[in-house]
Amino acid sequence: MAYYITENCSGCTSCVHICPTGAAAGEKKEVHRIDEENCIECGACGRVCPDGAVKDASGAVALRIKRKLWEKPFFDEQKCNGCAICLDVCPTDCITLGFPGIKDPHAYPEVVNPKTCIGCGFCAEECPVDAIEMATQPVVEERKEQQKVKQAKSVGWALKKITFRVIQRIMKVAAMILPFRVPVVLTGPGSVKTLSENIKARGLNNILVVTDKVLMELNLLDGLFTSLEANNIKYTVFDDVQPNPTIENVEAGREIYKREKCKAIIGFGGGSPIDCAKIIGARIRNPYFSVRWMKGLFRVLIPIPPFFCIPTTAGTGSETTIAAIISNPETHEKFGIMDPKLVPKIAVLDPELMLGLPPHITSTTGMDALTHAVEAYINQSGTPYTDENAVMATKLIFDNLEKVYNDGSDLEARNNMALASFYAGVAFTRAYVGYVHAIAHNMGGLYGVPHGLANAIILPYVLEYSRKEAQQRLARLAVAGGIGVDGEPEEELSYRFIEKVKTMNKNMKIPTYIEELKESDIPLIVKRAFKEAHPLYPVPRIMTPQDCADLVRKLMADF
Amino acid sequence: MKRKGYMGKVLHVDLTTGEIQEETLPDSVYEKCLGGMGLGATMLHDRIPAGADPLGPDNILGFLPGLLTGTGSLFTGRWMVVGKSPLTDGWGDANCGGTFSPAIKRCGYDGIFFKGISEKPVYLYVDDHVKELRDASDVWGLDAVETEAHLTKTTGAKGKQPKVACIGPAGESISLISGISTDKGRMAARSGLGAVMGSKRLKAVVLAGSKRIVPHDRDEMKRLSQSCNKWVQFQPPFVSGWLTPFFGALMRILPTVMTMDGLLYKIMLRKWGTVSMNQMSPEMGDSPLKNWKGSIKDWGIRKSYTSNPDKFTNCEKVKYHCYSCPLGCGGICTTEGKYSETHKPEYETVLALGGLCMNEDVDAIFYMNELLNRAGMDTISAGHAIAFAMECYEEGVITKDDTDGLDLTWGNTEAIVALLEKMVKREGFGHVLADGVKQAVERIGKQAEPYAVLAGGQEPAMHDSRNDPGFALHYSVEPTPGRHTLGSHLYYEMYQLWKVVKGIPKIPPMYWKSSKYKAIDRQAEIGAINSKYMTIINSVGACMFGAFLGAKRIRIFDWINAATGWNLTPDQYLDKAADIHTLKQSFNVKHGLEPKKIKVSERALGRPVQTEGANKGRSIEIEAMMSRYWEQFGWDVNTGKPSREHVEKIAADA
Ligand SMILES: NC(=O)c1ccc[n+]([C@@H]2O[C@H](COP(=O)([O-])OP(=O)(O)OC[C@H]3O[C@@H](n4cnc5c(N)ncnc54)[C@H](O)[C@@H]3O)[C@@H](O)[C@H]2O)c1
Ligand code: SF4
């Protein structure tokens, strides 16, 4: 039994191109033939034949159908059991297994490329539980959407979401009661000197300065050293911190602190040295708890030694936050240690230190700060205080980031960025960050993508995902950021805000995808991102695993 | 296109001459032997000459999908590889899942058979248009995962992505405990058939056909599948890993057995896979420990805790289903260190490389699992070889001088990993163990023999025959000895065959434990039914875990009828299975094996009895049980050999 071709054939070769098994063959402009042995009766040749020359096994002429109207499979996840029979039967291999869904850790089929599907319906025919229905592409899309909504409304998921929200509320209240310190801020050029005097006044001597090699080579610390020496303060330098500091970096620093019997710590540099310095302090005072153990909230039991910090990038806000991010190179995992005890006593915001920051670091760290401000602002645990800080930060970043990117020596703009980063830090350390960070940390952990860069790339995608829920807040930010005025429709403003982020990225040559991202890692990324984000981050819209996987997939270079 | 579920043809490849030939089989062959293992046994029984060297040109290696594969039935995506085993010198077969089984049928064949020996490494490539042997020098030497990746990439044509079955370096170096891998490390591991493939210099079989597989009555197939699926999808929440050891301990302490309903096991399989037994089995006495001489006293909850099932699901990226499986007991796990990903280790692997060697380091087991999968070596046999070496070391039979300086004390993870790496590469002492325990005894010497636990040359699996006399029987009496996948008392309970076959023993909901050890006749009768049912399962390509659901819930017999259009009763199918089983036994006899001699080692039978632990004081009267079992099939009760007339009659019927 097979399809066959009649004399009407004009030899246009359409059937040859579409036939998945190579059964239809022939020379151009000559009557084609179908090899009975290999024809699987998928009917695709008939659907494309312009001459009505293809007949099916029963002798009926196969009808030509516009490709747009070919039916595609819709997979009913309620019924599907993941048996993969459809994958095997599909003659064009266009079905693959998707990502583990909400329902369970099993993977279910999806059509990756509807364009290669020839609409044969074999998958629907053979699915043992009739989980597949054939329908035209728009209908399939619609059903898929409906299905997602339905799934997101399922009782189990609803309960989960409620639990998250309850915990977030509790944390919000806790954050209001807890003694959150804000470090004393020393601003303006030359504030490094003031810091030394301040340290002296506190009677501290013998200090560990944590920094990285690049900064040492740039002689950026010279000012600090001279002023420390001028005040007769002894110090030891630990400069082995790598970008995205590791557990080993922390341990190495701790050894030096112990060896030199230091009494206080200065973190000097970007987020990496500062975070490393924080955890060195934590380990010094909590020697019986490993870095890995401290992962999470409130796990630093004994307060760290006197800690001062001098940021040289305007981004992480680490100089005011309760967080430190450490990498575990073995598992390629980045994790946060969060405890109010990690907030420094004094933060020095000296724009002069940032003048030499190369443009690509300026831009990405600046976008990190923007991400902090935006995520904190659209989150549900904001207070008037955090909102105010987030708004100030956003405005400053909108006004100054591209300026410093183009002209790194603009001292005023640098100063503004330093402030913005600080404000954003104040905001997010109380109101948390969101999925952008949860996903970005995986990009850093798995592929070593710089934190700010990952954030910058991911931010617009996540905003698009939660735009509806965050519409009002995004609109307000847009107005505050000076890209809109009060009274304009919120929807429009929110779109404009996202557009603004995208243009900023574009202007600063930040790509729209993550080069290194591998599709096979997506399930793991989703799993880890959820571990980080749930239940703590009070995001405006909670993602389902499928949503998250879809979003991460959009970050792939060839999406 | 046949509307009978099978394809009606097999392919013969002569590697010596390079000839490739199709053979069309009459319907009567399928009616006689179904497909899969049954077809393999029928084909090889006469075609492999008596006394053929398993590693020589006369041995035939067959790859067979099941009769039900691709027909719309569930749990039926498994394939068999058959041939004469170099490990037991008799009938050899190994079963494997993945996605390879339908790929054979989609090329249009119910079996692909290889004989002869190729001069240089080759692989077979088949799609809708070509069937050819191709040079494999590119992939010779690559591990199984690399080979598969390379071949799928380089041979992919229009249409279907090719499916690959291949050997790793272990098979290439003719390790007698090597297997055949598909889908990045799913193994047809037992019987040492990877060595047969290696001896033929056949690196891989690459299939990319897109033929359709059409059952006789699709609607009925679906109806049956849907009723089966319902049971599989039933999954209660709040099943937690820390409960499992206590469950196991309870089963140990109670003097009675609660008859097991497979639905319970299904729930564990769906949640964790076979690793659900990691703690439960040792607790209840089902796991052999410390090379079969230990007991729960050596491997308490604290020690087994590192292998708690939750540990495995925590690093599971996504569940893994074999083709047509609605359950998905497998998983793809992340690992740390050299490899970033591995199939979730199976219970057998965890125990063989864990409790059997007293190794508590589960991270190391993940690594070794991937190492062995890639090398293409059987984890059960490899674990056995190491445990055996450890006991020899303890007893002073071998010393550091023999082991290249490795300190083979029980539980020394570093030494275990190092030794395994040597085995895979056949380096130094690794070479001594690389062909399994039987060869190791020959290489070390007679004084090592007391520490070897074997069944007719095959290392038995991680289910203690002292805990279930059914395992003892099947380890000892099957044409492929030492297998845990052929039957046990527990399996019989779960099959619930009495619900569909009249006149066979029904197990009450509860019975005294001790009664299992006394009822010799009953054990033999049950054992024979197990063997027959498993023969059907292996012939139709079904999965044992599916069959555990119970015969009323997974309607294998009805599926066969709906797929083929036959109309036979379960009894009739069991009779066919008995014939296939007899053929396999006859194969062994023809090749000079004495069925009496292949029984499992004394230690595994409780001789001498253990003085502590779950199986304290238990021993199995295996000889009587074997004799009664043979009787069930009409074989000689003293020798276990089927009579010539019996075999000829089977042949004549075909
Ligand atoms: N603690 C927090 O709250 C928090 C928040 C966000 C991110 N982080 C973490 O901070 C780290 C990233 O910090 P980062 O973005 O500041 O980058 P970074 O500290 O890793 O620095 C990036 C590079 O810029 C160089 N650099 C820094 N300052 C310079 C200057 N003034 N002139 C020239 N070169 C300079 C550094 O030597 C380094 O090579 C990540 O590990 C991230 O996870 C922490
Ligand atoms: S029906 Fe399908 S397989 Fe047959 S010739 Fe047409 S396109 Fe090819």
Ligand code: SF4
């Ligand atoms: S209809 Fe189904 S089987 Fe046919 S090409 Fe499309 S996805 Fe594949």
Ligand code: SF4
């Ligand atoms: S065949 Fe049906 S049940 Fe199986 S994976 Fe495809 S859609 Fe799901």
Ligand SMILES: [Fe+2]
């Ligand atoms: Fe950040």
